[in-house]
Amino acid sequence: MTAPLPPSALTADRRAADLARLADGWRPDVLVVGAGFTGAGIALDAATRGLEVAVVDRGDLANGTSRWSSKLAHGGLRYLAKGDVGLAHESAVERGRLMEHIAPHLTRSLPFVTPLNDGMPPSAGVLSGLGYVAGNALRIAAGTSSRTLPGPRWLTPQGVRDRVPAVGRSGLVGGWLNTDGQLVDDARLVVAIARTAAAFGAAVLTRVAAVEAHRDRAVLDIDGSRVDVRAGRVVVAAGAWSDTLDQRVRLRPSRGVHLVLDGAALRNPTAALSAPVPGHLNRFVFALPQPDGRIYLGLTDDPVDGDVPDESTVTPEERAFLLGAIERVLEQPIDPAHVVGGYGGYRPLVAGETEATSDLSRAHLVLDDGDGPLTIVGGKLTTYRHMAADVVDRLTDRPCTTARQPLVGALPRRRLDWVAARAWLVGRYGSEAEVLEDLIAADPTLGRRVLDHLPYLRAELVFAVQREGATTAGDLIDRRTRIGLVPADREAALPVAEALLDRSAG
Ligand SMILES: Cc1cc2nc3c(=O)[nH]c(=O)nc-3n(C[C@H](O)[C@H](O)[C@H](O)COP(=O)(O)OP(=O)(O)OC[C@H]3O[C@@H](n4cnc5c(N)ncnc54)[C@H](O)[C@@H]3O)c2cc1C
Secondary structure, eight states: OOOOTTTTBOHHHHHHHHHHHHHHOOOOOOEEOOOOOOHHHHHHHHTTTOOOOEEEEETTOOGGGGGSSSOOOOHHHHHHTTTOHHHHHHHHHHHHHIIIIGGGEEEEEEEEEEEEETTTTHHHHHHHHHHHHHHHHHHHHHOTTTTTTTOOOEEEEHHHHHOTBBBBOOTEEEEEEEEEEEEEEEHHHHHHHHHHHTTTOEEEEESSEEEEOSSEEEEEETTTTTEEEEEEHHHOGGGGGGTTOTTTOBBBEEEEEEEEEEEGGGGGOSEEEEEEEETTTOOEEEEETTTTSOOEEEHHHOOOOOOOSOOOOOOHHHHHHHHHHHTBBBBSOOGGGEEEEEOOOOOBOOOOOOOOOOOOOEEEEEETTTTOEEEEOOOOOOGGGHHHHHHHHTTOSSSGGGGGGOOOOOOOHHHHTSSSSSSSHHHHHHHGGGHHHHHHHOOOOGGGGGGGOOOOOOHHHHHHHHHHHHHHHIEEEESOGGGGGGHHHHHHHHHHHHHHHHHHHO
16 A cells, blocks of 8 residues: 655646646636746745745746756855845855754755965965854854854864865965855755645646736746636746846846866865955855765856856856866866866846946845736845745735745754665655655665666656656756766666656656
Protein backbone atom coordinates (compact mmCIF):
# COMPACT_ATOMS: atom_id res chain seq x y z
CA MET A 1 0.00 0.00 0.00
CA THR A 2 1.42 3.42 -0.93
CA ALA A 3 1.32 6.26 1.61
CA PRO A 4 -1.08 9.13 0.78
CA LEU A 5 0.63 12.13 -0.80
CA PRO A 6 1.09 15.20 1.43
CA PRO A 7 -0.71 18.45 0.47
CA SER A 8 2.65 19.90 -0.63
CA ALA A 9 2.93 17.36 -3.47
CA LEU A 10 2.84 18.93 -6.93
CA THR A 11 1.56 16.11 -9.13
CA ALA A 12 0.39 15.92 -12.72
CA ASP A 13 -3.17 15.13 -11.50
CA ARG A 14 -3.23 18.17 -9.24
CA ARG A 15 -1.99 20.39 -12.06
CA ALA A 16 -4.70 19.09 -14.39
CA ALA A 17 -7.40 19.64 -11.74
CA ASP A 18 -6.22 23.21 -10.99
CA LEU A 19 -6.08 24.07 -14.70
CA ALA A 20 -9.62 22.74 -15.15
CA ARG A 21 -10.76 24.88 -12.19
CA LEU A 22 -9.29 28.02 -13.78
CA ALA A 23 -10.83 27.22 -17.16
CA ASP A 24 -14.20 26.67 -15.39
CA GLY A 25 -14.21 30.19 -14.00
CA TRP A 26 -12.52 29.83 -10.58
CA ARG A 27 -11.70 33.37 -9.42
CA PRO A 28 -8.73 33.25 -7.01
CA ASP A 29 -8.19 36.15 -4.60
CA VAL A 30 -4.67 36.52 -6.00
CA LEU A 31 -3.24 35.46 -9.35
CA VAL A 32 0.56 35.68 -9.32
CA VAL A 33 2.47 35.76 -12.62
CA GLY A 34 6.01 34.37 -12.30
CA ALA A 35 7.29 31.55 -10.09
CA GLY A 36 10.80 32.64 -9.20
CA PHE A 37 11.70 33.64 -5.62
CA THR A 38 9.45 36.70 -5.76
CA GLY A 39 6.31 35.07 -7.18
CA ALA A 40 6.62 31.85 -5.17
CA GLY A 41 7.22 33.94 -2.03
CA ILE A 42 4.09 36.01 -2.69
CA ALA A 43 2.03 32.85 -3.30
CA LEU A 44 3.22 31.41 0.00
CA ASP A 45 2.61 34.60 1.96
CA ALA A 46 -0.89 35.06 0.51
CA ALA A 47 -1.85 31.40 1.02
CA THR A 48 -0.69 31.44 4.65
CA ARG A 49 -2.91 34.49 5.25
CA GLY A 50 -5.90 32.46 4.06
CA LEU A 51 -6.24 33.92 0.56
CA GLU A 52 -7.07 31.72 -2.44
CA VAL A 53 -4.02 31.81 -4.68
CA ALA A 54 -2.94 30.68 -8.13
CA VAL A 55 0.64 31.19 -9.31
CA VAL A 56 1.60 30.62 -12.94
CA ASP A 57 4.90 30.53 -14.79
CA ARG A 58 5.42 30.31 -18.52
CA GLY A 59 8.21 27.79 -17.85
CA ASP A 60 9.14 25.62 -14.88
CA LEU A 61 9.52 26.74 -11.26
CA ALA A 62 12.71 28.86 -11.02
CA ASN A 63 12.63 29.25 -14.78
CA GLY A 64 14.28 32.70 -14.81
CA THR A 65 16.96 34.55 -12.85
CA SER A 66 16.24 32.60 -9.68
CA ARG A 67 18.30 29.64 -10.92
CA TRP A 68 21.22 31.72 -12.21
CA SER A 69 22.23 33.41 -8.95
CA SER A 70 25.39 33.00 -6.85
CA LYS A 71 23.25 31.00 -4.39
CA LEU A 72 24.15 33.18 -1.40
CA ALA A 73 21.94 34.49 1.37
CA HIS A 74 23.81 37.77 1.80
CA GLY A 75 24.31 39.58 5.06
CA GLY A 76 24.12 42.95 3.35
CA LEU A 77 27.76 44.02 3.76
CA ARG A 78 27.85 45.39 0.24
CA TYR A 79 24.88 47.67 0.93
CA LEU A 80 26.48 48.87 4.13
CA ALA A 81 29.57 49.86 2.15
CA LYS A 82 27.27 52.01 -0.03
CA GLY A 83 25.71 53.62 3.03
CA ASP A 84 22.33 51.85 2.69
CA VAL A 85 22.02 50.76 6.32
CA GLY A 86 18.31 49.92 6.03
CA LEU A 87 18.80 47.48 3.15
CA ALA A 88 21.87 45.98 4.84
CA HIS A 89 19.89 45.35 8.05
CA GLU A 90 16.94 43.91 6.13
CA SER A 91 19.28 41.51 4.31
CA ALA A 92 20.94 40.38 7.53
CA VAL A 93 17.57 39.81 9.23
CA GLU A 94 16.17 37.80 6.30
CA ARG A 95 19.37 35.75 6.00
CA GLY A 96 19.07 34.80 9.68
CA ARG A 97 15.38 33.86 9.35
CA LEU A 98 16.12 31.70 6.33
CA MET A 99 19.01 29.89 7.98
CA GLU A 100 17.50 29.46 11.44
CA HIS A 101 13.76 28.99 10.91
CA ILE A 102 12.56 28.87 7.31
CA ALA A 103 15.01 26.57 5.56
CA PRO A 104 17.86 25.30 7.76
CA HIS A 105 17.94 22.18 5.55
CA LEU A 106 18.56 24.17 2.36
CA THR A 107 21.15 26.60 3.74
CA ARG A 108 24.58 26.40 5.34
CA SER A 109 27.27 28.75 6.54
CA LEU A 110 29.98 29.20 3.93
CA PRO A 111 33.45 30.31 5.07
CA PHE A 112 35.08 32.86 2.73
CA VAL A 113 38.84 33.33 2.60
CA THR A 114 40.25 36.68 1.43
CA PRO A 115 44.02 36.20 1.04
CA LEU A 116 46.37 39.15 1.34
CA ASN A 117 49.86 39.32 -0.07
CA ASP A 118 52.74 41.75 0.30
CA GLY A 119 52.04 43.21 -3.14
CA MET A 120 48.73 44.64 -1.91
CA PRO A 121 48.61 47.99 -0.05
CA PRO A 122 48.26 47.45 3.77
CA SER A 123 45.08 49.56 3.60
CA ALA A 124 43.44 46.72 1.59
CA GLY A 125 43.80 44.33 4.54
CA VAL A 126 42.64 46.92 7.06
CA LEU A 127 39.64 47.93 4.94
CA SER A 128 38.47 44.37 4.33
CA GLY A 129 38.95 43.53 8.03
CA LEU A 130 36.86 46.57 9.03
CA GLY A 131 34.21 45.48 6.53
CA TYR A 132 34.00 41.97 8.03
CA VAL A 133 33.77 43.37 11.56
CA ALA A 134 30.91 45.63 10.39
CA GLY A 135 29.27 42.61 8.73
CA ASN A 136 29.51 40.74 12.02
CA ALA A 137 27.87 43.69 13.79
CA LEU A 138 25.01 43.42 11.27
CA ARG A 139 24.64 39.74 12.13
CA ILE A 140 24.50 40.52 15.85
CA ALA A 141 21.99 43.35 15.30
CA ALA A 142 19.86 40.95 13.25
CA GLY A 143 19.82 38.48 16.16
CA THR A 144 21.50 35.64 14.22
CA SER A 145 23.47 33.24 16.39
CA SER A 146 27.27 32.91 16.01
CA ARG A 147 26.64 29.15 15.92
CA THR A 148 24.77 29.75 12.64
CA LEU A 149 27.33 32.23 11.29
CA PRO A 150 30.66 32.42 13.17
CA GLY A 151 32.38 35.84 13.34
CA PRO A 152 35.43 36.82 11.23
CA ARG A 153 39.02 36.04 12.13
CA TRP A 154 42.55 36.43 10.80
CA LEU A 155 44.26 33.40 9.23
CA THR A 156 47.96 32.62 8.97
CA PRO A 157 49.30 31.81 5.48
CA GLN A 158 49.02 28.11 6.40
CA GLY A 159 45.42 28.66 7.56
CA VAL A 160 44.60 30.22 4.18
CA ARG A 161 46.14 27.33 2.22
CA ASP A 162 44.58 24.67 4.44
CA ARG A 163 41.17 25.91 3.31
CA VAL A 164 42.00 26.84 -0.28
CA PRO A 165 45.16 24.89 -1.24
CA ALA A 166 45.49 26.59 -4.65
CA VAL A 167 46.24 30.05 -3.17
CA GLY A 168 49.73 31.31 -4.12
CA ARG A 169 52.45 30.97 -1.45
CA SER A 170 54.65 33.76 -2.73
CA GLY A 171 54.32 36.90 -0.60
CA LEU A 172 51.22 35.51 1.18
CA VAL A 173 50.93 37.26 4.55
CA GLY A 174 47.65 35.66 5.68
CA GLY A 175 44.00 36.40 5.08
CA TRP A 176 40.57 37.06 6.52
CA LEU A 177 38.10 34.29 7.24
CA ASN A 178 34.50 35.50 7.10
CA THR A 179 31.20 33.60 6.87
CA ASP A 180 28.00 34.18 4.93
CA GLY A 181 24.93 32.12 4.09
CA GLN A 182 24.89 29.72 1.16
CA LEU A 183 21.88 27.97 -0.40
CA VAL A 184 22.21 24.29 -1.25
CA ASP A 185 20.77 25.45 -4.55
CA ASP A 186 18.63 28.44 -5.54
CA ALA A 187 16.20 26.43 -7.71
CA ARG A 188 15.63 23.91 -4.89
CA LEU A 189 14.71 26.72 -2.53
CA VAL A 190 12.15 28.10 -5.01
CA VAL A 191 10.65 24.60 -5.37
CA ALA A 192 10.40 24.32 -1.57
CA ILE A 193 8.70 27.74 -1.31
CA ALA A 194 6.21 26.83 -4.06
CA ARG A 195 5.45 23.44 -2.50
CA THR A 196 4.89 25.04 0.90
CA ALA A 197 2.46 27.45 -0.78
CA ALA A 198 0.75 24.39 -2.29
CA ALA A 199 0.52 22.84 1.19
CA PHE A 200 -1.50 25.94 2.18
CA GLY A 201 -3.80 25.40 -0.81
CA ALA A 202 -2.16 27.47 -3.59
CA ALA A 203 -2.54 26.26 -7.17
CA VAL A 204 1.00 26.13 -8.62
CA LEU A 205 0.87 25.98 -12.41
CA THR A 206 3.97 25.71 -14.54
CA ARG A 207 3.98 26.16 -18.31
CA VAL A 208 1.13 28.64 -18.24
CA ALA A 209 2.08 32.03 -19.71
CA ALA A 210 0.31 35.30 -19.01
CA VAL A 211 -0.36 37.11 -22.26
CA GLU A 212 -2.02 40.14 -20.64
CA ALA A 213 -2.16 41.32 -17.03
CA HIS A 214 -4.64 43.90 -15.67
CA ARG A 215 -5.84 44.91 -12.21
CA ASP A 216 -8.30 42.04 -11.71
CA ARG A 217 -8.05 40.08 -14.94
CA ALA A 218 -5.38 38.26 -16.93
CA VAL A 219 -5.30 36.39 -20.20
CA LEU A 220 -3.46 33.10 -19.83
CA ASP A 221 -2.14 30.75 -22.46
CA ILE A 222 -3.13 27.29 -21.26
CA ASP A 223 -1.92 24.55 -23.59
CA GLY A 224 -2.26 26.88 -26.57
CA SER A 225 -5.74 28.21 -25.67
CA ARG A 226 -6.32 31.78 -24.47
CA VAL A 227 -8.23 31.76 -21.18
CA ASP A 228 -9.58 34.93 -19.57
CA VAL A 229 -9.11 34.57 -15.82
CA ARG A 230 -10.62 36.91 -13.22
CA ALA A 231 -8.91 37.41 -9.85
CA GLY A 232 -9.31 39.63 -6.80
CA ARG A 233 -5.94 41.07 -7.79
CA VAL A 234 -3.33 40.18 -10.41
CA VAL A 235 0.27 40.42 -9.22
CA VAL A 236 3.12 40.54 -11.75
CA ALA A 237 6.39 39.09 -10.43
CA ALA A 238 7.97 38.33 -13.79
CA GLY A 239 11.46 39.58 -12.91
CA ALA A 240 13.50 40.92 -15.83
CA TRP A 241 10.48 40.29 -18.11
CA SER A 242 7.97 42.31 -16.05
CA ASP A 243 8.00 45.19 -18.55
CA THR A 244 6.48 42.90 -21.19
CA LEU A 245 3.30 42.70 -19.06
CA ASP A 246 3.28 46.13 -17.40
CA GLN A 247 4.24 49.18 -19.45
CA ARG A 248 4.83 51.28 -16.27
CA VAL A 249 7.92 49.26 -15.42
CA ARG A 250 11.31 50.78 -16.29
CA LEU A 251 14.04 48.18 -15.91
CA ARG A 252 17.77 48.36 -16.32
CA PRO A 253 18.64 44.64 -16.29
CA SER A 254 22.18 43.73 -15.39
CA ARG A 255 23.94 40.66 -16.67
CA GLY A 256 25.88 38.51 -14.25
CA VAL A 257 27.82 35.41 -15.28
CA HIS A 258 29.55 32.54 -13.50
CA LEU A 259 31.98 29.95 -14.81
CA VAL A 260 31.52 26.37 -13.61
CA LEU A 261 34.83 24.82 -12.53
CA ASP A 262 35.72 21.28 -11.62
CA GLY A 263 36.61 21.15 -7.89
CA ALA A 264 40.14 20.12 -8.89
CA ALA A 265 40.65 23.60 -10.42
CA LEU A 266 41.30 24.94 -6.89
CA ARG A 267 42.38 21.59 -5.41
CA ASN A 268 38.98 20.95 -3.78
CA PRO A 269 38.75 23.89 -1.36
CA THR A 270 36.66 23.74 1.82
CA ALA A 271 36.05 27.50 1.77
CA ALA A 272 35.06 30.08 -0.81
CA LEU A 273 37.84 32.29 -2.15
CA SER A 274 37.38 36.00 -2.73
CA ALA A 275 39.80 38.18 -4.66
CA PRO A 276 39.56 41.94 -5.30
CA VAL A 277 38.83 43.14 -8.82
CA PRO A 278 41.81 45.35 -9.79
CA GLY A 279 40.95 49.03 -9.67
CA HIS A 280 37.86 48.61 -7.46
CA LEU A 281 37.66 49.15 -3.69
CA ASN A 282 34.43 47.24 -3.12
CA ARG A 283 34.31 44.65 -5.92
CA PHE A 284 35.42 41.05 -5.65
CA VAL A 285 35.26 37.86 -7.65
CA PHE A 286 34.28 34.73 -5.74
CA ALA A 287 35.04 31.05 -6.22
CA LEU A 288 32.15 29.31 -4.47
CA PRO A 289 32.41 25.55 -3.71
CA GLN A 290 29.10 23.72 -4.20
CA PRO A 291 27.73 20.63 -2.44
CA ASP A 292 28.09 18.59 -5.68
CA GLY A 293 31.84 19.22 -5.81
CA ARG A 294 31.81 21.86 -8.54
CA ILE A 295 32.88 25.48 -8.04
CA TYR A 296 31.04 28.53 -9.39
CA LEU A 297 33.33 31.45 -10.22
CA GLY A 298 31.57 34.80 -10.50
CA LEU A 299 30.57 37.43 -10.95
CA THR A 300 30.09 40.14 -13.53
CA ASP A 301 27.69 43.08 -13.36
CA ASP A 302 27.07 44.71 -16.73
CA PRO A 303 24.07 46.66 -18.03
CA VAL A 304 22.14 45.12 -20.94
CA ASP A 305 20.15 46.84 -23.64
CA GLY A 306 17.36 45.12 -25.52
CA ASP A 307 15.49 41.92 -24.83
CA VAL A 308 16.52 39.62 -21.99
CA PRO A 309 17.04 36.04 -23.22
CA ASP A 310 15.85 33.00 -21.24
CA GLU A 311 19.27 31.35 -21.17
CA SER A 312 22.75 32.57 -22.01
CA THR A 313 26.34 31.43 -21.91
CA VAL A 314 29.59 33.19 -21.00
CA THR A 315 31.45 35.30 -23.59
CA PRO A 316 35.25 34.94 -24.06
CA GLU A 317 35.71 38.44 -22.55
CA GLU A 318 33.70 37.53 -19.43
CA ARG A 319 35.65 34.30 -19.05
CA ALA A 320 38.97 36.18 -19.32
CA PHE A 321 37.82 38.77 -16.74
CA LEU A 322 36.80 36.16 -14.14
CA LEU A 323 39.83 33.91 -14.60
CA GLY A 324 42.21 36.92 -14.68
CA ALA A 325 40.89 38.30 -11.38
CA ILE A 326 40.98 35.04 -9.44
CA GLU A 327 44.33 33.90 -10.87
CA ARG A 328 46.01 36.95 -9.29
CA VAL A 329 45.79 35.18 -5.93
CA LEU A 330 46.52 31.61 -7.13
CA GLU A 331 49.78 29.63 -7.23
CA GLN A 332 49.27 28.88 -10.92
CA PRO A 333 46.71 29.63 -13.65
CA ILE A 334 43.57 27.48 -13.81
CA ASP A 335 43.87 24.54 -16.20
CA PRO A 336 41.43 25.31 -19.07
CA ALA A 337 40.26 21.66 -18.90
CA HIS A 338 38.88 22.44 -15.45
CA VAL A 339 36.54 25.14 -16.81
CA VAL A 340 33.60 22.84 -17.53
CA GLY A 341 30.65 25.19 -18.02
CA GLY A 342 29.20 28.63 -17.45
CA TYR A 343 25.90 30.45 -17.03
CA GLY A 344 24.52 33.95 -17.26
CA GLY A 345 21.55 35.57 -15.53
CA TYR A 346 19.84 38.96 -15.50
CA ARG A 347 19.18 41.03 -12.38
CA PRO A 348 15.76 42.70 -12.67
CA LEU A 349 17.05 46.09 -11.49
CA VAL A 350 14.88 49.18 -11.48
CA ALA A 351 16.21 51.90 -13.81
CA GLY A 352 17.75 54.87 -12.01
CA GLU A 353 19.84 57.96 -12.57
CA THR A 354 23.11 56.15 -13.01
CA GLU A 355 24.44 54.19 -15.99
CA ALA A 356 26.45 51.62 -13.99
CA THR A 357 24.18 48.77 -12.88
CA SER A 358 26.54 48.00 -10.00
CA ASP A 359 25.43 51.37 -8.56
CA LEU A 360 21.70 50.70 -8.94
CA SER A 361 19.85 49.89 -5.75
CA ARG A 362 18.99 46.28 -4.95
CA ALA A 363 15.89 47.53 -3.14
CA HIS A 364 12.57 46.44 -4.61
CA LEU A 365 9.81 48.58 -6.07
CA VAL A 366 6.04 47.94 -5.94
CA LEU A 367 3.79 49.57 -8.55
CA ASP A 368 0.21 49.75 -7.36
CA ASP A 369 -1.95 52.36 -9.06
CA GLY A 370 -4.63 52.80 -11.69
CA ASP A 371 -5.98 49.91 -13.74
CA GLY A 372 -2.72 48.01 -13.92
CA PRO A 373 -1.72 44.88 -12.06
CA LEU A 374 0.19 45.10 -8.79
CA THR A 375 3.76 44.72 -10.02
CA ILE A 376 6.92 44.07 -8.03
CA VAL A 377 10.42 44.32 -9.47
CA GLY A 378 13.98 44.50 -8.20
CA GLY A 379 15.23 43.19 -4.89
CA LYS A 380 17.21 40.00 -4.44
CA LEU A 381 16.59 36.46 -3.40
CA THR A 382 17.82 36.95 0.17
CA THR A 383 14.94 39.33 0.87
CA TYR A 384 12.22 37.52 -1.09
CA ARG A 385 10.10 36.95 2.05
CA HIS A 386 10.14 40.61 3.03
CA MET A 387 9.29 41.61 -0.57
CA ALA A 388 6.37 39.17 -0.58
CA ALA A 389 5.08 40.56 2.72
CA ASP A 390 5.25 44.09 1.29
CA VAL A 391 3.00 42.99 -1.60
CA VAL A 392 0.49 40.95 0.41
CA ASP A 393 0.18 43.69 3.07
CA ARG A 394 -1.50 45.70 0.27
CA LEU A 395 -4.03 42.92 -0.36
CA THR A 396 -5.26 42.00 3.10
CA ASP A 397 -5.27 43.23 6.71
CA ARG A 398 -4.54 39.75 8.04
CA PRO A 399 -1.04 39.63 9.58
CA CYS A 400 1.96 38.07 7.84
CA THR A 401 3.16 34.80 9.38
CA THR A 402 6.02 33.74 7.09
CA ALA A 403 8.91 35.01 9.25
CA ARG A 404 8.93 31.71 11.11
CA GLN A 405 7.06 29.48 8.66
CA PRO A 406 9.29 26.44 7.94
CA LEU A 407 9.34 25.23 4.33
CA VAL A 408 8.63 21.60 3.41
CA GLY A 409 11.39 19.35 4.74
CA ALA A 410 12.66 21.94 7.24
CA LEU A 411 13.85 20.92 10.69
CA PRO A 412 15.92 22.81 13.26
CA ARG A 413 19.58 22.40 12.24
CA ARG A 414 20.53 20.12 15.16
CA ARG A 415 17.64 17.76 14.36
CA LEU A 416 18.73 17.27 10.76
CA ASP A 417 21.42 14.87 12.08
CA TRP A 418 18.67 12.56 13.31
CA VAL A 419 17.00 12.05 9.92
CA ALA A 420 17.40 8.39 8.93
CA ALA A 421 18.90 8.99 5.49
CA ARG A 422 22.26 9.52 3.81
CA ALA A 423 23.80 12.96 4.39
CA TRP A 424 23.62 13.94 0.69
CA LEU A 425 19.83 13.51 0.71
CA VAL A 426 19.31 15.22 4.08
CA GLY A 427 21.30 18.19 2.74
CA ARG A 428 18.87 18.54 -0.17
CA TYR A 429 15.52 17.34 1.21
CA GLY A 430 15.70 17.69 5.01
CA SER A 431 13.11 15.48 6.70
CA GLU A 432 11.80 14.36 3.30
CA ALA A 433 15.08 12.51 2.70
CA GLU A 434 13.43 9.56 4.44
CA VAL A 435 10.86 9.40 1.62
CA LEU A 436 13.69 9.10 -0.89
CA GLU A 437 15.25 6.33 1.22
CA ASP A 438 11.88 4.54 1.06
CA LEU A 439 11.93 4.83 -2.74
CA ILE A 440 15.41 3.29 -2.75
CA ALA A 441 14.38 0.51 -0.35
CA ALA A 442 11.51 -0.40 -2.70
CA ASP A 443 13.77 -0.27 -5.78
CA PRO A 444 17.52 -0.39 -5.03
CA THR A 445 18.41 0.70 -8.60
CA LEU A 446 17.16 4.17 -7.58
CA GLY A 447 20.07 4.35 -5.13
CA ARG A 448 22.46 4.50 -8.10
CA ARG A 449 23.94 7.79 -9.21
CA VAL A 450 22.59 9.44 -12.37
CA LEU A 451 26.21 9.93 -13.49
CA ASP A 452 29.08 8.17 -11.74
CA HIS A 453 31.15 11.31 -11.07
CA LEU A 454 28.31 13.38 -9.54
CA PRO A 455 26.44 12.66 -6.28
CA TYR A 456 22.86 13.06 -7.63
CA LEU A 457 20.83 9.84 -7.20
CA ARG A 458 18.19 8.40 -9.53
CA ALA A 459 15.67 8.45 -6.66
CA GLU A 460 15.88 12.27 -6.75
CA LEU A 461 14.54 12.33 -10.29
CA VAL A 462 11.62 10.05 -9.37
CA PHE A 463 10.84 12.17 -6.30
CA ALA A 464 10.93 15.31 -8.49
CA VAL A 465 8.20 13.86 -10.74
CA GLN A 466 6.11 12.46 -7.89
CA ARG A 467 6.21 15.49 -5.55
CA GLU A 468 8.08 18.45 -7.02
CA GLY A 469 6.06 19.23 -10.13
CA ALA A 470 8.73 18.23 -12.67
CA THR A 471 7.15 17.46 -16.03
CA THR A 472 10.10 17.28 -18.47
CA ALA A 473 13.59 15.77 -18.50
CA GLY A 474 14.90 19.36 -18.59
CA ASP A 475 13.09 20.10 -15.30
CA LEU A 476 14.91 17.12 -13.77
CA ILE A 477 18.46 17.90 -14.84
CA ASP A 478 18.37 21.70 -15.10
CA ARG A 479 16.32 22.72 -12.05
CA ARG A 480 15.51 19.85 -9.60
CA THR A 481 19.19 18.91 -9.95
CA ARG A 482 21.91 21.05 -11.55
CA ILE A 483 23.56 18.29 -13.57
CA GLY A 484 22.76 20.23 -16.75
CA LEU A 485 25.10 23.14 -15.93
CA VAL A 486 27.91 21.22 -17.64
CA PRO A 487 26.95 20.54 -21.26
CA ALA A 488 28.72 17.14 -21.47
CA ASP A 489 27.02 15.99 -18.25
CA ARG A 490 23.68 17.25 -19.51
CA GLU A 491 23.96 15.17 -22.65
CA ALA A 492 24.98 12.06 -20.71
CA ALA A 493 22.18 12.45 -18.11
CA LEU A 494 19.34 13.19 -20.54
CA PRO A 495 18.57 9.54 -21.49
CA VAL A 496 18.52 8.52 -17.79
CA ALA A 497 16.20 11.42 -16.97
CA GLU A 498 13.89 10.60 -19.89
CA ALA A 499 13.64 6.94 -18.90
CA LEU A 500 12.87 7.79 -15.25
CA LEU A 501 10.37 10.46 -16.29
CA ASP A 502 8.46 7.95 -18.46
CA ARG A 503 8.50 5.37 -15.69
CA SER A 504 7.45 7.76 -12.90
CA ALA A 505 4.77 9.52 -14.93
CA GLY A 506 3.35 6.26 -16.28
C1 LIG B 1 24.19 36.45 -11.68
C2 LIG B 1 23.30 36.77 -10.52
C3 LIG B 1 23.68 36.41 -9.23
C4 LIG B 1 22.85 36.70 -8.15
N1 LIG B 1 23.21 36.27 -6.92
C5 LIG B 1 22.42 36.54 -5.86
C6 LIG B 1 22.77 36.05 -4.58
O1 LIG B 1 23.75 35.33 -4.41
N2 LIG B 1 21.96 36.39 -3.54
C7 LIG B 1 20.85 37.18 -3.70
O2 LIG B 1 20.18 37.47 -2.72
N3 LIG B 1 20.45 37.59 -4.92
C8 LIG B 1 21.21 37.28 -6.00
N4 LIG B 1 20.84 37.69 -7.25
C9 LIG B 1 19.54 38.34 -7.43
C10 LIG B 1 18.41 37.30 -7.46
O3 LIG B 1 18.82 36.14 -8.16
C11 LIG B 1 17.18 37.87 -8.14
O4 LIG B 1 16.86 39.11 -7.56
C12 LIG B 1 15.97 36.96 -8.00
O5 LIG B 1 16.27 35.63 -8.37
C13 LIG B 1 14.83 37.49 -8.84
O6 LIG B 1 13.72 36.64 -8.67
P1 LIG B 1 12.35 36.97 -9.38
O7 LIG B 1 11.39 35.95 -8.94
O8 LIG B 1 11.99 38.40 -9.16
O9 LIG B 1 12.67 36.82 -10.94
P2 LIG B 1 12.81 35.49 -11.80
O10 LIG B 1 13.49 34.42 -11.06
O11 LIG B 1 13.41 35.87 -13.11
O12 LIG B 1 11.32 35.02 -11.98
C14 LIG B 1 10.46 35.60 -12.94
C15 LIG B 1 9.62 34.47 -13.50
O13 LIG B 1 8.60 35.05 -14.31
C16 LIG B 1 8.36 34.16 -15.37
N5 LIG B 1 7.66 34.89 -16.43
C17 LIG B 1 8.16 35.89 -17.19
N6 LIG B 1 7.21 36.32 -18.04
C18 LIG B 1 6.11 35.57 -17.81
C19 LIG B 1 4.81 35.53 -18.39
N7 LIG B 1 4.45 36.36 -19.38
N8 LIG B 1 3.92 34.60 -17.94
C20 LIG B 1 4.27 33.74 -16.93
N9 LIG B 1 5.50 33.74 -16.37
C21 LIG B 1 6.40 34.66 -16.79
C22 LIG B 1 9.74 33.65 -15.76
O14 LIG B 1 9.65 32.41 -16.46
C23 LIG B 1 10.41 33.54 -14.42
O15 LIG B 1 10.35 32.23 -13.88
C24 LIG B 1 21.64 37.40 -8.35
C25 LIG B 1 21.26 37.77 -9.66
C26 LIG B 1 22.08 37.44 -10.73
C27 LIG B 1 21.65 37.79 -12.11
